[in-house]
Amino acid sequence: MQKVRTTLLRYWAAIMIGALTWCTVLLLPQDAGGLSTSYLQAMAFDSSAQLSNFYSDPSDAVTIRVQGVPYTYNTSASQSTPLPALKPLTTKPAAPTGLKVVSTGSNRVELSWQANSEADLKGYRVAYKPAGGTYQSFFTTSTKCTITGLQNGIKYTLKVKAQNTSDEYSSYSSHVYATPKSTPPSTPSGLKVTSIGNGRIDVAWNPNKGSDLKQYRLAYKPEGGSYKSVFTSGTSYSLTGLTNGKKYTLKVKAINEAGEESNYCSFVYATPTGSSPAPSKANVKVETLAAGTKYATPLYVISSGQPGPVVMVVGGVHGNEEAGYSAARKITEYKINRGTLIVIPEANKLAIEANRRAAPGESDLNRAFPQSSSQNPKNVLSRAIYSAIKDYKVDWLIDLHEGYDYYKNSSTDSVGQTLIYYPANSTKTTAQAIVDDLNKGISSSLKKFSLLRYPVKGSLARAAGEYLGVHTMIFETCDNPSLSIRVNYHTQAVNKLLSSLNMR
Numbered sequence: 001m002q003k004v005r006t007t008l009l010r011y012w013a014a015i016m017i018g019a020l021t022w023c024t025v026l027l028l029p030q031d032a033g034g035l036s037t038s039y040l041q042a043m044a045f046d047s048s049a050q051l052s053n054f055y056s057d058p059s060d061a062v063t064i065r066v067q068g069v070p071y072t073y074n075t076s077a078s079q080s081t082p083l084p085a086l087k088p089l090t091t092k093p094a095a096p097t098g099l100k101v102v103s104t105g106s107n108r109v110e111l112s113w114q115a116n117s118e119a120d121l122k123g124y125r126v127a128y129k130p131a132g133g134t135y136q137s138f139f140t141t142s143t144k145c146t147i148t149g150l151q152n153g154i155k156y157t158l159k160v161k162a163q164n165t166s167d168e169y170s171s172y173s174s175h176v177y178a179t180p181k182s183t184p185p186s187t188p189s190g191l192k193v194t195s196i197g198n199g200r201i202d203v204a205w206n207p208n209k210g211s212d213l214k215q216y217r218l219a220y221k222p223e224g225g226s227y228k229s230v231f232t233s234g235t236s237y238s239l240t241g242l243t244n245g246k247k248y249t250l251k252v253k254a255i256n257e258a259g260e261e262s263n264y265c266s267f268v269y270a271t272p273t274g275s276s277p278a279p280s281k282a283n284v285k286v287e288t289l290a291a292g293t294k295y296a297t298p299l300y301v302i303s304s305g306q307p308g309p310v311v312m313v314v315g316g317v318h319g320n321e322e323a324g325y326s327a328a329r330k331i332t333e334y335k336i337n338r339g340t341l342i343v344i345p346e347a348n349k350l351a352i353e354a355n356r357r358a359a360p361g362e363s364d365l366n367r368a369f370p371q372s373s374s375q376n377p378k379n380v381l382s383r384a385i386y387s388a389i390k391d392y393k394v395d396w397l398i399d400l401h402e403g404y405d406y407y408k409n410s411s412t413d414s415v416g417q418t419l420i421y422y423p424a425n426s427t428k429t430t431a432q433a434i435v436d437d438l439n440k441g442i443s444s445s446l447k448k449f450s451l452l453r454y455p456v457k458g459s460l461a462r463a464a465g466e467y468l469g470v471h472t473m474i475f476e477t478c479d480n481p482s483l484s485i486r487v488n489y490h491t492q493a494v495n496k497l498l499s500s501l502n503m504r
């Protein structure tokens with residue numbers, strides 16, 4: 001028996017001896033749950049699966065695992081449990097080789113290594129620790145991984161071991177080191193003033209190359225004032241509502257997906273001029289909505305000098321829906337043939353400055369409008385906008401918004417790419433014409449616009465439609481395409497509305 005024990009030290013094995021099948025079993029300590037001995041033990045079974053030899057304390061109960069299934073054998077009693085078919089004991093996998101750091105970034109390290117070739121390989125366990133810290137590990141079936149949530153500027157030790165289907169581990173590979181570091185975007189270049197106008201400065205800059213660039217922050221301040229900023233994913237911007245005759249300082253920085261910011265570029269200066277408006281703007285009046293409050297925002301009244309409908313275009317009710325307010329700013333430059341066009345390009349300036357749906361610390365402006373005929377608007381801005389609708393006797397209103405996904409993607413509840421009208425009188429006919437016009441240019445059915453009805457209770461379009469008798473609609477793009485594509489959808493929708501009313 002001693003010879004067998006030595007020869008088969010590393011295997012489960014079945015040995016034919018005459019009419020009996022002898023199975024010699026090696027029990028490693030980790031395979032012998034419940035076994036407290038630390039020395040190797042061998043035992044043999046005959047063909048009827050009776051324990052026939054056991055080199056251990058005969059009073060022990062021994063558990064062996066065969067392909068993960070535990071079988072308990074009481075060495076002091078005759079064994080009646082049938083012995084399973086025994087397979088060669090698996091061998092531990094080899095330690096992985098070729099571990100290397102593929103890249104390091106902000107709070108992250110990317111690793112890869114050579115694949116192991118064992119047939120019973122289950123995967124790998126990657127372990128890593130910061131200098132002076134302790135190891136954490138995780139399992140993966142891949143031969144590469146990206147570890148995130150690491151601390152920048154700290155040196156990490158990383159290593160990997162292989163695991164087989166019997167949950168045996170190799171020894172660890174040689175380790176590698178990596179130090180995650182912050183990689184802010186490069187400073188934008190080429191900031192220049194492209195045009196100035198009545199309360200307006202247009203600027204543009206060169207695009208940043210970084211693949212993880214998210215947006216730019218354009219900061220501006222009047223002489224003697226303090227900085228305000230706006231966010232945009234584009235490389236140009238039209239600042240409006242500025243004070244004519246004031247010299248403004250402007251600068252821009254880039255922000256990546258990780259929220260890291262570049263330095264600001266060097267300043268440029270510009271002074272909006274409103275004293276001698278261009279002849280084409282002679283019919284434009286700029287008023288201030290919610291004047292004298294922190295919500296103050298411009299309202300443009302573009303008059304044709306001819307009788308006709310009064311159309312109001314609103315952008316920026318939600319401050320993080322950039323295409324809506326960007327399009328509305330362009331629409332302030334429109335000329336019309338009849339009627340009156342009223343534009344509130346940045347309804348919620350504080351939310352736009354914060355690049356958030358609502359102004360910081362405040363609730364959603366598009367739920368602040370009356371929800372019954374006896375209710376009043378809930379706050380300063382909703383009161384000012386609601387009053388303007390009444391004061392200017394608005395006939396049609398289109399409120400420009402964005403959603404985070406396509407409405408036709410049924411796995412989300414977003415209303416991106418829809419026109420939502422309040423059903424009254426002839427509104428549907430015009431709304432349908434707008435949707436049809438947009439969809440002519442869209443081949444993907446996912447991306448086509450849908451016509452929906454009943455803007456949500458508390459919204460500007462719902463309240464003005466239901467209680468003020470205005471033809472109203474909310475226009476929503478999906479914010480996946482580039483900003484210029486989305487802005488074009490918005491202007492196309494407004495253009496179609498205006499042309500269907502013979503205003504433009």
Ligand SMILES: [Zn+2]
Binds near residue numbers: 318321401402
């Ligand atoms: Zn919105």
